[in-house]
Amino acid sequence: MSTNKSFSIETSERYSRALFDVCKEVNELDKTEKDIKNFLSLMNSSLEIKNFLRDPSQKVHSQNKVINLISDKMNFTKNLKNFFFLLVEKRRIFFVKKILDSFLTLCSKKRGEIKASLISSKELSQSELIEFSKELSTSIGANLKFDYKIDEKLIGGFKLQLGSFMIDTSIKNKLKKFEQAMLES
Numbered sequence: 001m002s003t004n005k006s007f008s009i010e011t012s013e014r015y016s017r018a019l020f021d022v023c024k025e026v027n028e029l030d031k032t033e034k035d036i037k038n039f040l041s042l043m044n045s046s047l048e049i050k051n052f053l054r055d056p057s058q059k060v061h062s063q064n065k066v067i068n069l070i071s072d073k074m075n076f077t078k079n080l081k082n083f084f085f086l087l088v089e090k091r092r093i094f095f096v097k098k099i100l101d102s103f104l105t106l107c108s109k110k111r112g113e114i115k116a117s118l119i120s121s122k123e124l125s126q127s128e129l130i131e132f133s134k135e136l137s138t139s140i141g142a143n144l145k146f147d148y149k150i151d152e153k154l155i156g157g158f159k160l161q162l163g164s165f166m167i168d169t170s171i172k173n174k175l176k177k178f179e180q181a182m183l184e185s
Contacts, residue, residue: 008009008095008098009090009098011095011099012095012098012099013102013164014105015083015087015092015095015099015102016099016100016105016106017102018104018108019032019079019080019083019099019103020059020103020106022079022080023081023118023158024078024110025045026079027178028077028079028111029103029107030136031077032079032080032103033104035074035075035076035077035080036080036100036104037074037092037104038074039070039074039123040097040101040156042070042074043096045098049066049070051068052066053067053093054094054096054097056091056092056094060088060089060091061175062091063088064088064089067084067085069089070080071084074080078089087099108145111143111147112136112143113142113143113144114134114140114142114143114144114145114162115138115144115145115147115159116144116146116147116160117138117144117146117147117149117159117160117161118146118148118149118158118159118160119149119150119151119154119158119159119160120148120149120150120151120154120157120158120159120173121147121152121153121154121155121156121158121170121171122150122152122154123148123150124148129146131147133146136160140162144162153171153172154170154171154172154173155170155171155175156170156171157169157170157171157172157173157174158170159173
């Protein structure tokens with residue numbers, strides 16, 4: 001692993017990879033991915049649950065009771081439920097969001113999807129987004145999943161980020177380049 005990664009990122013990746021491998025082995029990836037999305041949605045909507053699970057002063061027994069209750073109510077697979085118990089036992093539940101996000105990334109990669117960020121100056125219709133995604137997916141040879149946002153400050157154009165690769169066709173960026181050129185001369 002890279003020495004530039006933080007402890008939390010390395011730990012999250014190791015745990016998510018372990019969960020991914022176990023779920024893949026028993027053919028539960030789809031169900032586990034759906035359960036994890038539901039769990040993250042619950043955490044994002046309930047500050048109490050998020051704070052309780054991430055609070056290092058909570059007793060292991062108390063956190064396990066909450067995990068058990070959530071797992072039963074949300075009908076998690078046995079492996080996912082046990083995975084949460086393991087995170088509590090090893091006092092790694094604090095990293096649960098990073099671990100689960102990393103797991104979802106692994107699932108996307110397995111399906112050949114690449115996450116991209118698209119920011120446009122005006123709202124694009126659903127059909128425009130689909131067409132844009134199809135053309136770009138064809139040209140790079142992979143499925144793209146967009147995080148789509150609107151930023152009217154761009155004036156016109158769009159910004160697209162695929163990993164470390166950035167395309168910026170915005171008028172705001174072009175004006176910035178003109179300004180820089182004028183300052184340099």
